[in-house]
Structures are given as C-alpha cells and as structure tokens.
Amino acid sequence: xxxxxTNKSVLITGSTSGIGFATAKLFINEGASVIINGRSQKNIDxxxxxxxxxxxxxxxxxxxADFLDKNSISNLIDSIKQVDILINNVGIxxxxxxxxxxxxxxxxxxxxxxxxxxxxxxAFLPQMIEKNWGRILFISSECAALVPEDLIAYSTTxxxxxxxxxxxxxxxxxxxxxxxxxLPGSTLSEGAENFLQEQSEKTNxxxxxxxxxFFKNVRTSSLLERFISTEELANTIVYLASPLSAATNGAxxxxxxxxxxxxx
Ligand SMILES: NC(=O)c1ccc[n+]([C@@H]2O[C@H](COP(=O)([O-])OP(=O)(O)OC[C@H]3O[C@@H](n4cnc5c(N)ncnc54)[C@H](OP(=O)(O)O)[C@@H]3O)[C@@H](O)[C@H]2O)c1
Numbered sequence: 001x002x003x004x005x006t007n008k009s010v011l012i013t014g015s016t017s018g019i020g021f022a023t024a025k026l027f028i029n030e031g032a033s034v035i036i037n038g039r040s041q042k043n044i045d046x047x048x049x050x051x052x053x054x055x056x057x058x059x060x061x062x063x064x065a066d067f068l069d070k071n072s073i074s075n076l077i078d079s080i081k082q083v084d085i086l087i088n089n090v091g092i093x094x095x096x097x098x099x100x101x102x103x104x105x106x107x108x109x110x111x112x113x114x115x116x117x118x119x120x121x122x123a124f125l126p127q128m129i130e131k132n133w134g135r136i137l138f139i140s141s142e143c144a145a146l147v148p149e150d151l152i153a154y155s156t157t158x159x160x161x162x163x164x165x166x167x168x169x170x171x172x173x174x175x176x177x178x179x180x181x182x183l184p185g186s187t188l189s190e191g192a193e194n195f196l197q198e199q200s201e202k203t204n205x206x207x208x209x210x211x212x213x214f215f216k217n218v219r220t221s222s223l224l225e226r227f228i229s230t231e232e233l234a235n236t237i238v239y240l241a242s243p244l245s246a247a248t249n250g251a252x253x254x255x256x257x258x259x260x261x262x263x264x
Pocket of ligand 1: 044140188
C-alpha cells in the first residue's frame with residue numbers, strides 16, 4: 001500500500017526510543033522527512049545513527065527539548081518552520097498510590113503528557129489549516145479507560161488528551177486537516193523491557209513467566225495476552241497520519257490488544 005507520505009514533514013515528540021522511534025523509522029521507510037526529539041543530543045545522535053544505518057538516504061534530523069521546561073519548548077517551536085504531521089507521543093508515568101502522588105508528580109505529568117501537545121498544536125495547527133492539509137495525533141493510553149489504581153494521575157492526563165484531540169478536530173471542519181487520538185495497550189518499549197528484566201531478577205522467574213503473570217494478574221482484560229510491539233503501534237500511527245485516513249477525524253483509535261472492554 002502506498003501511504004503517499006513522500007516529502008511530508010513529521011515531528012514526533014519523545015522519539016529517541018520506544019513507540020516514537022519505531023514510528024520515526026516507519027515514516028522514513030515511507031519517504032517522509034522526520035524530526036525526532038529527546039532530552040539529550042547524545043540520545044538523538046544515537047537514534048539518528050541507528051536510522052541512517054538502516055536508511056542511508058533518510059531525511060532525518062533531531063531537536064533537543066525537555067517538555068518539563070517551557071523555554072526548551074519555545075526554542076523547539078522557534079527552530080521548526082513548518083510541519084505537516086505532528087505526533088504528540090511524549091509521555092511519562094509513575095506507578096504509585098493516589099496518596100503517594102505529590103503535586104509535583106501531578107504537574108510534571110500534566111506538563112509533559114498534556115501541555116506538550118497543547119503548546120505544539122497551538123503552534124502548528126494554524127499553518128496546517130492555512131495550507132489545508134495536516135495531521136495531528138495524540139498518543140493516549142488504554143489507561144485513559146482502564147484507570148489502574150497505581151496510575152490515576154497518568155490515566156487522568158491520558159483521558160485529557162481524548163478531549164483535547166476531539167476538541168481540536170472540531171476546529172478543522174471543512175478542511176483536509178484531521179486530529180485523532182491513539183490508545184495503545186501494554187507495549188514492549190525499552191521501558192517495558194527493563195521492567196520485565198527487573199521483575200525477572202527480583203522474582204527468579206523467566207521473562208516469559210513474568211509476562212504471563214502480568215497478563216494473568218494485572219492486565220487481565222487483554223485479549224491479546226502479550227505485549228504489543230512498537231512496530232504494531234507504529235503501523236496504525238503512520239496510517240492515521242497518511243492522506244489515506246482522510247475520513248477519520250476526531251476519533252479515538254484503540255491499539256490495545258482488546259484490553260478496553262466495549263464495542264466502540
Ligand atoms: N509502552 C507502553 O506500554 C504504553 C502504553 C500505553 C501508552 N503509551 C504511551 O505511548 C507513548 C510512548 O510510550 P513509550 O513506552 O514508547 O515511551 P518511553 O519508551 O517511555 O519514551 C521514551 C522517549 O520519551 C522521551 N522523553 C521522556 N521524557 C521526556 C521529556 N520530558 N521531554 C522530551 N522527551 C522525553 C525519551 O527521550 P530521552 O530519554 O532521549 O530524553 C524517549 O525518546 C507515551 O505517551 C506513553 O504514555 C505507552
């Protein structure tokens with residue numbers, strides 16, 4: 001399938017690893033020009049190096065910005081002239097009880113998970129409307145609907161993205177710009193790999209046993225009963241960012257392995 005992404009310019013936040021990195025690779029494979037982001041030049045250089053090893057002609061660059069730092073975000077916006085496709089992917093979480101979650105934890109998660117997308121959409125949506133083409137995607141989470149008790153603050157930010165995404169979509173009426181949200185389920189990013197490794201060492205169980213226990217005892221609603229790969233997430237994200245997805249606007253698309261119950 002030709003996704004018609006050649007020469008489209010893409011900005012993906014939090015993309016030196018995980019879902020963002022897999023998405024960057026897939027966009028490059030489709031001929032798009034990609035700007036990746038992370039908090040350090042070192043990680044950006046490493047990620048760009050990995051992409052160039054696989055795609056020597058890739059049109060790839062990187063911009064350092066920490067979404068906890070407003071100045072850093074302003075610098076990022078000033079340094080990028082224009083984007084056709086904005087993937088609001090960056091997200092942080094802390095597994096802890098509601099009582100343990102401090103004001104700082106709440107504001108940090110709100111800044112990185114929600115305000116990053118608010119600020120970038122405010123900067124780039126008007127030019128998409130002006131150009132009469134563009135895509136904005138918000139990477140939410142199954143947690144927006146499942147709301148695990150140890151992730152109440154994180155889940156709240158991910159639910160907020162659904163309203164933000166739907167609201168912005170409504171401002172695109174009559175244009176070829178779309179705004180959608182994607183709800184990933186438990187995905188095998190580097191963070192999840194490290195978690196499995198740590199649990200395996202702590203419990204003397206194999207990584208496979210730890211994974212099986214996770215789906216048996218924690219993410220019990222998953223129909224897939226395995227972690228989703230970052231590439232499986234990237235497939236949906238890149239499709240939704242392509243001209244082929246023109247009729248999908250204001251939607252919340254689940255890529256959750258069936259973990260969110262319900263028929264829509
Ligand atoms: N993995 C899952 O199971 C899962 C499930 C549902 C939803 N999601 C959502 O999917 C998105 C991607 O998840 P992931 O697991 O792939 O993420 P991840 O592996 O935790 O993300 C790491 C990336 O985020 C960047 N990053 C972290 N804090 C940042 C900050 N303050 N400013 C800028 N960049 C920052 C890191 O850059 P550097 O380290 O290079 O600075 C790196 O590129 C997130 O929004 C997450 O909430 C993930």
